[in-house]
Amino acid sequence: MAKVSMVVNGKPVSGEVEPRTLLVHFLRETLRLTGTHVGCDTSQCGACVVHVDGAAIKSCTTLAVSCEGAHVTTIEGLAQGDRLHPMQEAFRDNHGLQCGFCTPGMIMTAVDMVNRKGNRLDETTIRHELEGNICRCTGYHNIVKAVAAGAANMPAKAAAE
Amino acid sequence: MYEFTHHAATSVADAVGALGEGKFLAGGQTLLPTMKQRLAMPGHLVDLGKVAELRGVEEKGDVLVVKAMTRHVEVATSALVARAVPGLEKLAGMIGDPAVRNRGTIGGSIANNDPTADYPAACLALKATIVTNTRRISADDYFTGLFSTALEDGELITAVEFPKAKLHYAKFPNPASRYAMVGVAIVKGADGVRVAVTGSGGDGVFRWSEAEAKLKADFSAGALEGMKADAAGMMSDIHGSAEYRAHLVGVMARRALSES
Ligand SMILES: Cc1cc2nc3c(=O)[nH]c(=O)nc-3n(C[C@H](O)[C@H](O)[C@H](O)COP(=O)(O)OP(=O)(O)OC[C@H]3O[C@@H](n4cnc5c(N)ncnc54)[C@H](O)[C@@H]3O)c2cc1C
Ligand code: FES
Ligand code: FES
Numbered sequence: 001m002a003k004v005s006m007v008v009n010g011k012p013v014s015g016e017v018e019p020r021t022l023l024v025h026f027l028r029e030t031l032r033l034t035g036t037h038v039g040c041d042t043s044q045c046g047a048c049v050v051h052v053d054g055a056a057i058k059s060c061t062t063l064a065v066s067c068e069g070a071h072v073t074t075i076e077g078l079a080q081g082d083r084l085h086p087m088q089e090a091f092r093d094n095h096g097l098q099c100g101f102c103t104p105g106m107i108m109t110a111v112d113m114v115n116r117k118g119n120r121l122d123e124t125t126i127r128h129e130l131e132g133n134i135c136r137c138t139g140y141h142n143i144v145k146a147v148a149a150g151a152a153n154m155p156a157k158a159a160a161e
Numbered sequence: 162m163y164e165f166t167h168h169a170a171t172s173v174a175d176a177v178g179a180l181g182e183g184k185f186l187a188g189g190q191t192l193l194p195t196m197k198q199r200l201a202m203p204g205h206l207v208d209l210g211k212v213a214e215l216r217g218v219e220e221k222g223d224v225l226v227v228k229a230m231t232r233h234v235e236v237a238t239s240a241l242v243a244r245a246v247p248g249l250e251k252l253a254g255m256i257g258d259p260a261v262r263n264r265g266t267i268g269g270s271i272a273n274n275d276p277t278a279d280y281p282a283a284c285l286a287l288k289a290t291i292v293t294n295t296r297r298i299s300a301d302d303y304f305t306g307l308f309s310t311a312l313e314d315g316e317l318i319t320a321v322e323f324p325k326a327k328l329h330y331a332k333f334p335n336p337a338s339r340y341a342m343v344g345v346a347i348v349k350g351a352d353g354v355r356v357a358v359t360g361s362g363g364d365g366v367f368r369w370s371e372a373e374a375k376l377k378a379d380f381s382a383g384a385l386e387g388m389k390a391d392a393a394g395m396m397s398d399i400h401g402s403a404e405y406r407a408h409l410v411g412v413m414a415r416r417a418l419s420e421s
Contacts, residue, residue: 002167018164019164019165019166019167019206020162020163020164020165022162022193041197042194042197043190043193043194043261044338046258046260049260055234055263056259056260056263057260057263057264058260058261058264061189061190061193061194061264062189062193062264063167063186063189063193063206063208065167065169065208066169066189066208066210068169068211109259109260112259113259129259131257131258131259131339132257132258132259132260132261133258
């Protein structure tokens with residue numbers, strides 16, 4: 001067993017894990033943050049995307065022990081109390097989900113996209129940036145609309161460029 | 162995932178010393194999926210993630226040095242890379258998807274030498290030098306076949322050195338995996354014209370000498386009009402036949418010159 005400490009959604013946490021523990025299992029099973037999903041477990045679908053030190057990554061393809069000392073944000077970390085994050089709100093308003101399984105990963109990827117690319121995102125950019133996120137329900141059209149709307153509604157200071 | 166032990170290396174010396182029978186873990190974007198499927202089963206991983214001396218890009222005279230643990234996203238967004246080897250930043254930005262680029266590293270990609278990976282084409286076309294903890298290897302001698310390289314057991318890539326030149330690269334991505342069905346890298350540099358093809362060769366990345374000969378006389382997309390590669394020795398699978406890939410090599414080579 002190895003001890004691992006990180007800051008998850010602003011709170012310092014630590015736990016004993018086996019080295020083989022994937023970050024997603026640490027989040028879901030040790031911390032009981034079950035909003036992050038495992039869709040494929042083969043690095044393809046993006047349902048497991050979380051932010052590690054500000055960058056979107058697939059938590060099924062990262063060891064928990066590799067994240068020692070890191071700052072991690074999951075879907076649970078976006079809302080402020082009862083107030084949804086603008087990107088979550090936009091997915092609701094635009095009917096950007098059906099079963100919702102892919103949604104946490106879509107939203108974490110979308111927020112990362114805005115952080116890197118700014119608040120004005122065209123359809124081509126959004127579709128290109130969503131290449132690592134698979135949805136088996138929606139056909140993507142409403143997801144693309146939701147990301148554009150959420151991006152526009154996120155505070156401009158969140159944009160890196 | 163099966164059980165293994167893990168060591169977080171603090172330096173190159175520490176990493177090499179701690180390896181034993183284990184494997185280096187870089188971005189994990191290939192190694193961890195491979196281990197989940199038990200296609201590789203190292204009992205020990207030496208994690209390079211915290212080795213600061215393996216991270217970053219710098220200019221050294223007429224070469225661009227990309228250290229082994231530099232993530233794809235860092236190459237894709239580096240102003241220095243875009244100035245020193247224009248086109249390399251675009252190639253890095255075409256690898257996989259954003260989450261893969263946020264973890265995956267150049268060292269991991271080059272060590273793995275997947276026949277459909279992008280960086281091997283850039284290394285071969287630019288005649289890069291692969292720097293390890295023990296020696297310097299020319300790209301001409303480094304890529305030795307499918308998933309195989311000149312690296313010895315336990316040898317650690319520390320950096321890749323690219324001579325400064327413009328890189329022309331076009332890729333036809335497999336729509337599902339984003340890996341190259343065909344990727345063609347073309348460089349006109351100190352070593353003349355070099356054309357490297359990834360994604361399609363049955364032995365991995367290779368040079369397309371017929372195209373190089375044409376481009377020596379006339380360095381333009383037009384010089385390659387109507388050309389396609391030899392289908393013998395091309396990969397053939399459910400994604401595309403050897404003939405299809407051979408044709409696509411010509412298309413991507415022309416596109417590399419006309420669009421980048
Ligand atoms: C969904 C998906 C899509 C992808 N699409 C593409 C694509 O379009 N194009 C492309 O080129 N790649 C693609 N990749 C692969 C990606 O680029 C990986 O980053 C790369 O193959 C391996 O890099 P890594 O840092 O993750 O290495 P790891 O997976 O950590 O390691 C890979 C191998 O290299 C060895 N190794 C790592 N670093 C060193 C070192 N410094 N010295 C010696 N040995 C070392 C390891 O021991 C291991 O055997 C994709 C991957 C995924 C999951
Ligand atoms: S569960 Fe991680 S990419 Fe699908
Ligand atoms: S809403 Fe069902 S997978 Fe996307």
